[in-house]
Amino acid sequence: MSAVDGLRADGLRADLAAIADMIPLRTRVLDIGCGDGTLLEYLAETKNVDGRGLELSQQNVNACVGRGLPVIQGDADADLAEYPSQVFDFVILSQTIQATRNPKEVLGHLLRIGRKAAVSLPNFGHWRVRLGLLTQGRMPVTRRLEHQWYDTPNIHLCTIADFVALAKECGAEVEKALAIDEAGTARPMRADAWGPNLLADGAVFLLKGTAAG
Amino acid sequence: MALPVFPRPIIQNDADVGDAMYFGAEQPLDLDSGQQLTRWTVAYKTYGTLNETRSNAILICHALTGDQFVASRHPITGKPGWWEIMIGPGKPIDTDRFFVICSNVIGGCMGSSGPAEIDPATGQPYGLKFPLITVRDMVRAQSHLIGRLGIDRLLCVLGGSLGGMQALQWAASYPERVVAAMPIACAARYSAQNIAFNEVARQAILADPDWKDGKYYLYGVQPGKGLSVARMAAHITYLSESALQRKFGRRFQSPDGLSFAFQPDFQVESYLHHQGSVFIDRFDANSYLYISRATDYFDLAADYDGKLAEAFRGSRTRFCIIAFSSDWLFPPVENKRIAHALNAAACRVSYVEIESDKGHDAFLLDEPEMFDAVRGFLGSVATQEGVA
Numbered sequence: 001m002s003a004v005d006g007l008r009a010d011g012l013r014a015d016l017a018a019i020a021d022m023i024p025l026r027t028r029v030l031d032i033g034c035g036d037g038t039l040l041e042y043l044a045e046t047k048n049v050d051g052r053g054l055e056l057s058q059q060n061v062n063a064c065v066g067r068g069l070p071v072i073q074g075d076a077d078a079d080l081a082e083y084p085s086q087v088f089d090f091v092i093l094s095q096t097i098q099a100t101r102n103p104k105e106v107l108g109h110l111l112r113i114g115r116k117a118a119v120s121l122p123n124f125g126h127w128r129v130r131l132g133l134l135t136q137g138r139m140p141v142t143r144r145l146e147h148q149w150y151d152t153p154n155i156h157l158c159t160i161a162d163f164v165a166l167a168k169e170c171g172a173e174v175e176k177a178l179a180i181d182e183a184g185t186a187r188p189m190r191a192d193a194w195g196p197n198l199l200a201d202g203a204v205f206l207l208k209g210t211a212a213g
Numbered sequence: 214m215a216l217p218v219f220p221r222p223i224i225q226n227d228a229d230v231g232d233a234m235y236f237g238a239e240q241p242l243d244l245d246s247g248q249q250l251t252r253w254t255v256a257y258k259t260y261g262t263l264n265e266t267r268s269n270a271i272l273i274c275h276a277l278t279g280d281q282f283v284a285s286r287h288p289i290t291g292k293p294g295w296w297e298i299m300i301g302p303g304k305p306i307d308t309d310r311f312f313v314i315c316s317n318v319i320g321g322c323m324g325s326s327g328p329a330e331i332d333p334a335t336g337q338p339y340g341l342k343f344p345l346i347t348v349r350d351m352v353r354a355q356s357h358l359i360g361r362l363g364i365d366r367l368l369c370v371l372g373g374s375l376g377g378m379q380a381l382q383w384a385a386s387y388p389e390r391v392v393a394a395m396p397i398a399c400a401a402r403y404s405a406q407n408i409a410f411n412e413v414a415r416q417a418i419l420a421d422p423d424w425k426d427g428k429y430y431l432y433g434v435q436p437g438k439g440l441s442v443a444r445m446a447a448h449i450t451y452l453s454e455s456a457l458q459r460k461f462g463r464r465f466q467s468p469d470g471l472s473f474a475f476q477p478d479f480q481v482e483s484y485l486h487h488q489g490s491v492f493i494d495r496f497d498a499n500s501y502l503y504i505s506r507a508t509d510y511f512d513l514a515a516d517y518d519g520k521l522a523e524a525f526r527g528s529r530t531r532f533c534i535i536a537f538s539s540d541w542l543f544p545p546v547e548n549k550r551i552a553h554a555l556n557a558a559a560c561r562v563s564y565v566e567i568e569s570d571k572g573h574d575a576f577l578l579d580e581p582e583m584f585d586a587v588r589g590f591l592g593s594v595a596t597q598e599g600v601a
Contacts, residue, residue: 028559065593066588068596073564
């Protein structure tokens, strides 16, 4: 969404690069909110992944079609219910969960559709956000969350701890958790540790639905 | 190859009438009804050049009242091709790069076998003796034509409305012969509302005293009034409420305003009358009955125990589906149903939904986002297939 991370040498946004590293060769992947298809194209070229996208913006959809990527124009809230269960090895949701109307339902669908789900999100528990609210008494506007409260697409912001709690409630097992700092460096973290929730700019999770076995 | 025979005179002797492929008794056309056409014709038009490896052929399928003159002057009306905005040198479907084929559907009236054609058995027009046909029959006829042209695989099959349904049927019937398919503004089945509008159109034709049980050819007349009303009713479904309001509003035809009579007072009435009257100059009423019936019968999932995904199971064809937001004849939700079924069958599918207030007809009009999608999709398919 609006959040911008540092870029890696290969041009991928830090959270996307971290997600890409989690995806094994020749898997089937659904990228929800795939944008202009940068990650899907990267996965197809470097990992021979059979990728599909779901994207809201017309311009981005046409960009994907022009790149030869299969993409469905639609939104996560409305469309995921139509997907059959367990048809993808990985479902990716990058910087999007905070913009969905019903994050719990969306996460449930992710865990149902894919054997594993990779989710990246901005961390609303970052100390700058906390400090901004504490000192100014206004909704925080930061480099990563650049909108005013009244025009933000990010209607369901959460902290890393909030997301971990939701994942648990959805019956998901956290297989990997990475904290991403302001420079775009990803480091493994303990999902329930208080440190990253205060210091990390964003996070990437690899989840496995317990129902998936 | 030979010249097609049209039921109406052409505008000038040197008009480009395209080609016709004749099939004799040795290659009958099996129909879904169980009947057979033993001597039959497909009239078609091509654009561009088939490359050496025969890998650059694109089949365009036309809609209910369309024809093979997709990108060149219509030899009867003299009007430009119905999709010239899309097809030609340098256009989204680039005839400098692709070999484009468009054929008149079986049951049609522009040179392919249909009710207006002379029945070889009687020497008179078939009329209602022509067998009922289906979308699958139309596609089967096209597959014979493509075979005769020496083409094993089509790079893409595409079309809007009934043309989109033919593209879907191609992908379901001959998956190994279709590299890519682009169904536009269509559905995998005709809805109750679609059938209802078709029935109004057919009843208008049947109610015309000049229809004469479909034998009007023998009397030198045509049910023009009925066919014209059929076209008017159908035309409303091709537009949208907002497009009609924008184009016509409540504007009067004459500066004098209301006439207090039943002549057309409003511009929207005159517009529909015009649509009806130009239509009867080029279209056969019985063809309208046959083709509209074929569309009613279209329900792709019904051939696969009601499971649309099964129609595409294991298919390697790449799909791109395009829908228009204000299309209420084949609304986005129906188009998207196809995309979801393809996804469920693990096919490679894209779905593009274009914001437009022009209704169903948007696919024939200047819609830059549609052009971008078509150009982008065909470009990526061609590159993947090594088409220069």
